[in-house]
Amino acid sequence: MNPLRKTIYLSLKVFVIILFTTACSSSNTEEVTDLTTDLSPDEIVNTAFAEEFPDQYESYMRNVYDEDYEHVSKLTEEVEPQLPILFHGYGFSIEYNKPRGHAHAVEDVMSIDRINEDSVGSCMTCKSTAVPALLDEMGEDYWSASFLDEVAPRTIELGEGGESEELSEYGHISIGCSDCHDPETMxxxxxxxxxxxxxxxYGVDVSEANKNEMRSYACGQCHTNYYFDPETQKVTFPWDEGLRVEDMWEYYETTAQEEHDFEGEWEHSISGTTIVKAQHPEFEMWSYGPHGEAGVSCADCHMPYERGADKKKTTSHHWTSPLENVEQSCLSCHGDKSEDELLDRVDNIQERHLEALEESQDLSVKAHYYVNRMITSGADEEAIEEAQQHVREGQWFWDIVAAENSDGFHNPHGSMDSIRMSTDASNKALKVANRELSKLGEDLDELDRQIEETVQEVYDEEDPGKKHEHAVNEYFPNVLELEN
Ligand code: HEC
Ligand code: HEC
Ligand code: HEC
Ligand code: HEC
Structure with missing residues (x-):
């Protein structure tokens, strides 16, 4: 074992021990009630649970947004203005929204512009309670089946007494009870x-998990980074080397390529780089952040206790920002602080995070365009590839924290480290590009001016779905469309 691997392995072992043996004092041990139900073990409809569990069901229904809710695009100047450039050539540059309530997951996946004829069954995996049933019925074919032709219109037979439900008629089978609970025992x-x-x-048998671990594992099934295995299209979590962002990167640079023939999701049309798209790694970032290490579970903050109709203590099933309810979500443990103090701490973390993130994205934009110029001015092939490798790394390390939905809160240090690694990598790309372009006598001031102008045009376009069209132009052509 080489020394680096050994260090990773050892730190992993320590981490596994911390993460998976820390018991948390805050689990619900106060009221031990028998929750055995009369429901079928195959029940997947949320309304079927309403009668027996009215409090939990009522709080679940608070995940339904107002009818006139409008999606918040991440592509705008107020949110992450560089994304239409940074995801150029991939669906995320066309539509990319902030998440909303669990009750809308099926509806949202059905209507997003990123879904098209090539989309596969795997895209349904974190959206619907029907997925385990689909996996039973279709077996391994589920993952690679056509999303629009085979998975979405499928009719699910809903056990005894249940009506059949068409997946495309969303609502009752969006993320819900049976995803996290055994319907018979709860x-x-x-x-x-x-x-x-x-x-x-990774070395953890989840069937041995204790109750506190389950309060995070239930979320870790979906709130994680993943990729589709190219051969099977199966949803795969890149955790063989560990859960830290640098461990996942190590996996993508080795095992993913050697054993799964996976190099990335798409080729960037500005720099020609093959890119790995990061996805919402809440579970991973949390796992080595201060709360994860202390055994504080997702449910501790996101599912605080509340009083039900008959004043009984129940777990809130309204998954939202814990900052909506600091008293229940945070002060139960941080009773020595005031609500304002805690909110200030969070603000502080998030502001610093977003500022550093934006700077690293700016640098990544610049690196993509510099490599574009290397290609169009006929720089040395090997130098181009070297620069592209740095661009690829730079993009991964900002994207994995940008895709994480807590704006740095779940893991302030891990996020900052990742941003630093991104900046280092983008700077390396720029160094190679600078050297090569100078050799060719390119005017770098003019190049910077062109970048500034192009970025401004992307910002100026009002329609988030059209912004990406302004990211390429005569000076910076789409390199995938160039004739060799
Ligand atoms: C994303 C996962 C998830 C989903 C979906 C979910 N629950 Fe829960 N539920 C939990 C967690 C976590 C707890 C806390 C369990 C613990 O501490 O042992 C819980 C606790 C409960 C309990 C135990 C009593 C209590 O309030 O603590 C009941 C009953 C319950 N849920 C019913 C439901 C019903 C009904 C639905 C669907 C409307 C549902 N749950 C959907 C995760 C989920
Ligand atoms: C079956 C997959 C799945 C499970 C299990 C799951 N989530 Fe989610 N969660 C999602 C998806 C998908 C979205 C985005 C839905 C959308 O935008 O339509 C989401 C959104 C959210 C949001 C944002 C809600 C909003 O209104 O902005 C929070 C918070 C959240 N989840 C927390 C949790 C927690 C905590 C757990 C575990 C107790 C959990 N989730 C378990 C898939 C899941
Ligand atoms: C110590 C408390 C805490 C723990 C533990 C925690 N979170 Fe969070 N989470 C937060 C805070 C605070 C935010 C930021 C909310 C905001 O900015 O309004 C957040 C944000 C989120 C969001 C984005 C919500 C939105 O509205 O867009 C998701 C999704 C999420 N967390 C999921 C998880 C999951 C999954 C876990 C466990 C793996 C977890 N969280 C563990 C406190 C926590
Ligand atoms: C179940 C108990 C628990 C809950 C709930 C909880 N925390 Fe914590 N919090 C902890 C523990 C334990 C630590 C780690 C203390 C340490 O390492 O010194 C911590 C640490 C922190 C820190 C310092 C982090 C750092 O970088 O060192 C902040 C800030 C914080 N919590 C804010 C919050 C906020 C905001 C919420 C609610 C959204 C929250 N906590 C909910 C137990 C909790």
Whole structure:
């Protein structure tokens, strides 16, 4: 074992011990009630649970947004203005929204512009309670089946007494009870095999998990980074080397390529770089952040206790920002601080994070355009490839924290480290590009001016879905469309 691997391995072991043996004092041990139900073990409809569990169901219904809710695009100047450039050539540059409530997941996946004829069954995996049933019925074919032709219109037979439900008629089977609970006992459970398999490869048997661990694992089934295995299209979590952002990167640079023939999701049309798209790694970032290390679970903050109709203590099933309810979500542990003090701490973390993130994205934009110029001015092939490798790394390390939905809160240090690694990599790309372009006598001031102008045009376009069209032009052509 080489020394680097050994360090990773050792730190992993320590981390596994911390993460998976810390018991948390805050789990609900106060009221031990028998929750055995009369429901079928195959029940997947949320309304079927309403009668027996009215409080939890009522709070679940608070995940339904107002009818006139309008999606918040991440592509705008107020949010992450460089994304239409940074995701150029990939669906995320066309439509990319902030998440909303669990009750809308099916509806949202059905209507997003990123879904098209090439989309596969795997895209449904973190959206619907029907997925375990689909996996039973379709077996391994589920993952690569056509999303629009085979998965979305499928009719699910809903056990005894239940009506059949068409997946495209969303609503009752958006992320819900049976995803996290065994309908007969209401014990927490894992229903997504990708999580179980990845944890197993990583050395953790989730069937042995204790109650506190389950309060995070239930979320870790979906709130994780993943990719589709090219051969099977199966949802795969890249955790073989560990859960830290640098561990996942190590995996993408080795095992993913050697054993799965996976290099990335797409080729960037400005720099020609093959890019790995990061996805919402809440579970990973949390796992080595201050709360994850202390055994504070996702549910501790996102599912605080509240009083039900008959004043009984129940767990809130309204998954939203814990800052909406600091008293229940945070002060139960941080009783020595005031609400304002805590909110200030969070603001502080998030502001610093967003500022550093934007700077690293700016640098990544610049690196993509510099490599574009290397290509069009006929720079040395090997130098181009070297620069592209740095661009690829730079993009991964900002994207994995940009895709994380807490704006740095779940893991302030891990996020900052990642941003620093991104900046280092982008700077290396620029160094190579500077050297090569100078050799060719290119006017770098003019290049910078062109970048500034192009970026401004992207900002000036009002329609988020059209912004990407302004990211390429005569000076910076789409390199994938160039004739060799
Ligand atoms: C994303 C995962 C998830 C989903 C979806 C979910 N629950 Fe829960 N539920 C939990 C967690 C976590 C707890 C806390 C369990 C613990 O501490 O042992 C819980 C606790 C409960 C309990 C135990 C009593 C209590 O309030 O603590 C009941 C009953 C319950 N949920 C019913 C439901 C119903 C009904 C639905 C669907 C409308 C549902 N749950 C959907 C995760 C989920
Ligand atoms: C079956 C997959 C799945 C599970 C399990 C799951 N989530 Fe989610 N979650 C999603 C998806 C998908 C979205 C985005 C939905 C959308 O935008 O339509 C989401 C959105 C959210 C949001 C944003 C809600 C908003 O209104 O902005 C929060 C907070 C959240 N989840 C927390 C949790 C927590 C905590 C757990 C575990 C107790 C959990 N989730 C378990 C898939 C899941
Ligand atoms: C110590 C408390 C805490 C823990 C533990 C925690 N979170 Fe969070 N989470 C937060 C805070 C605070 C935010 C930021 C909310 C905001 O900016 O309004 C957040 C944001 C989020 C969001 C984005 C919400 C939105 O409205 O867009 C998701 C999704 C999420 N967390 C999921 C998880 C998951 C999954 C876990 C466990 C793996 C977890 N969180 C663990 C406190 C926590
Ligand atoms: C179940 C208990 C628990 C809950 C709930 C909880 N925390 Fe914590 N918090 C902790 C523990 C334990 C630590 C780590 C203390 C340490 O390492 O010194 C911590 C650390 C912190 C820190 C310092 C982090 C750092 O970088 O060192 C902040 C800030 C914080 N919590 C804010 C919050 C906020 C905001 C919420 C609600 C959204 C929250 N906590 C909910 C237990 C909790």
């Amino acid at each position: 014990d927490l459970r894992i229903t997504r095999p990708s999580f179980t398999n990845a944890m197993d490869r």
